[in-house]
Amino acid sequence: MTPYDDIAPAAQGTPTTAPLIDSFGRTVTYLRLSVTDRCDLRCVYCMAEHMTFLPKAEVLSLEELDRIATAFVGLGTRKLRLTGGEPLVRKGMMDLIRSLSRHLASGALDELTLTTNGTRLAEFAPQLASAGIRRVNVSLDTLKPELFRTLTRGGQVAKVLDGIAAAKAAGLAVKINAVALKHDNAAELPELIRWAHGQGHDLTLIETMPMGEVEADRTDQYLSLADVRAELESFWTLTDLPFSTGGPARYVRVEETGGRLGLITPLSHNFCEACNRVRLTCTGTLHTCLGQEDATDLRAVLRAGATDAELAAVIRGGVSVKPKGHDFEIARRQPAVARHMSTTGG
Ligand code: SAM
Ligand code: SF4
Numbered sequence: 001m002t003p004y005d006d007i008a009p010a011a012q013g014t015p016t017t018a019p020l021i022d023s024f025g026r027t028v029t030y031l032r033l034s035v036t037d038r039c040d041l042r043c044v045y046c047m048a049e050h051m052t053f054l055p056k057a058e059v060l061s062l063e064e065l066d067r068i069a070t071a072f073v074g075l076g077t078r079k080l081r082l083t084g085g086e087p088l089v090r091k092g093m094m095d096l097i098r099s100l101s102r103h104l105a106s107g108a109l110d111e112l113t114l115t116t117n118g119t120r121l122a123e124f125a126p127q128l129a130s131a132g133i134r135r136v137n138v139s140l141d142t143l144k145p146e147l148f149r150t151l152t153r154g155g156q157v158a159k160v161l162d163g164i165a166a167a168k169a170a171g172l173a174v175k176i177n178a179v180a181l182k183h184d185n186a187a188e189l190p191e192l193i194r195w196a197h198g199q200g201h202d203l204t205l206i207e208t209m210p211m212g213e214v215e216a217d218r219t220d221q222y223l224s225l226a227d228v229r230a231e232l233e234s235f236w237t238l239t240d241l242p243f244s245t246g247g248p249a250r251y252v253r254v255e256e257t258g259g260r261l262g263l264i265t266p267l268s269h270n271f272c273e274a275c276n277r278v279r280l281t282c283t284g285t286l287h288t289c290l291g292q293e294d295a296t297d298l299r300a301v302l303r304a305g306a307t308d309a310e311l312a313a314v315i316r317g318g319v320s321v322k323p324k325g326h327d328f329e330i331a332r333r334q335p336a337v338a339r340h341m342s343t344t345g346g
Contacts, residue, residue: 019076020315022288022322029078030247030277033069035060035093036085037282041117042153043141045179045208045221049153059282062096064302068280071311073103078110081137085282088120094127101132115139115177119155121163129170137204138164139177142185143195151184168199175262176203182223189228190235197259204249204262209290225263232261247277266290272325278318286315288322 020028038053060068069080080100087093103109114128118138128136140160142148148157167174176196180189189205196203205228208221229252232238237255244251249262278288284299296318301311 020072020319022319024273024322024324026273026275026322027076028276028278028288028319028322029076030081031069031072031077031079032081032083032277032279033065034084034280034282035065035082035087035096036090038089039084039086039117040089040119041086041155043117043139043179044151044153045181054283060284060299062092062099064284064299065096066099067302068284068298068311069100070103071308071315073108074308075312075315079113080109080111081113081115083115086117086119087114088116088124094124094131097128097131097133104132111135113137116163117152117155118160118163118167122159122166125163125166125170125172128167129172133172135173135175136167137175137177138167139179140164140192141178141181142188143192144188147184147188151181164199164201168201174199174201176201177206178203179206179208180223180225180228181208181221183220186223186228190232193232193254193259193261194257197254197257200259202260202262204264206264207266209266225265229263244274247275275322278322286318288319289325292323294321294323 022028036059039047042049042051069077073080080103082093082097084090090096097112097114100109100112104112112131112133113135114133115137116139118140121136121138138160140157141151143157143161145157148155148160164174164176176192178185178189178192180186185192193203205225207223207225229238232254236257238252238261239255241251241253241260243260247264248266249264251260251262253259254261275289278286279290280286280298284297284302286296286298288294296314298311298314298318301314306314
């Protein structure tokens with residue numbers, strides 16, 4: 001008898017039905033779950049300086065988040081990433097993580113992971129590790145305290161560095177995510193990569209995506225990773241790696257540092273054919289493409305008292321209309337989608 005034997009199949013997330021397949025034949029096995037729209041930072045490319053956050057009643061409760069995540073696991077989701085907003089500012093977050101980790105223990109889920117800004121990692125890293133989390137993504141665009149404060153509108157880089165060190169000490173693999181910004185960190189990127197690789201962390205660079213209204217002019221912030229790659233190749237040897245996560249990242253090895261570098265170019269279309277992921281906002285809206293407005297309201301279904309079977313059927317319907325590809329175009333001054341990244345979950 002295991003601790004899970006007395007939990008009903010739906011609550012265990014045991015796959016009982018056919019996998020989630022969209023109308024283009026892509027199997028969805030990866031859910032990114034935003035647990036809050038709130039954050040302790042205000043990154044210039046992500047949020048407006050004075051954000052209005054959602055009323056609590058609109059945000060899914062921990063029980064609702066667990067129920068939806070579990071429904072996805074029951075439909076064949078193998079990887080679950082918790083994100084936000086900042087997931088570690090959500091009250092009760094560790095309870096949710098410990099609860100969801102039952103799907104790791106049962107073998108229904110391959111990976112439970114987290115994207116965080118790292119400010120509270122020093123506090124939570126040991127608990128995350130003991131709950132079964134093996135890897136975390138930490139967003140860090142610069143090592144310079146002044147620039148970090150400017151980009152995050154008030155954050156302290158030392159806290160994030162302490163958090164990363166605590167994660168490493170707790171045995172968590174850390175991947176650094178850095179948004180490439182033309183005027184802010186472009187010149188620092190080689191140093192950031194060298195630092196991350198020197199610490200044993202992979203690093204992934206991300207192009208800015210036009211999501212939600214922020215004060216900054218995105219056409220001015222946008223830095224093409226094709227240009228960054230060309231610059232890096234003027235002094236480093238980059239070897240393409242076959243590694244893929246089914247997402248927009250392409251990976252190379254930097255021979256001089258021995259580390260892995262990811263390049264996320266969301267504005268190119270070269271990844272949509274293999275896209276295996278969907279996103280759920282903290283209000284329970286299912287988005288099957290980061291760059292499209294298609295949406296299925298799972299919160300309404302839950303709060304209307306749906307059974308597990310009814311919930312699964314609505315999820316299946318939502319996934320079936322997953323668009324073929326996104327519609328980002330940086331040259332447009334208007335955001336491609338009105339919602340902020342912090343609502344959808346990056
Ligand atoms: N707060 C957590 C963090 O910062 O890691 C998780 C949520 S955050 C929205 C997830 C990722 O989205 C971060 O790596 C962040 O840099 C990235 N991001 C936010 N807005 C973006 C934008 N407009 N374009 C590209 N990446 C963005
Ligand atoms: Fe917060 Fe992450 Fe958005 Fe920065 S990128 S404002 S840390 S949610």
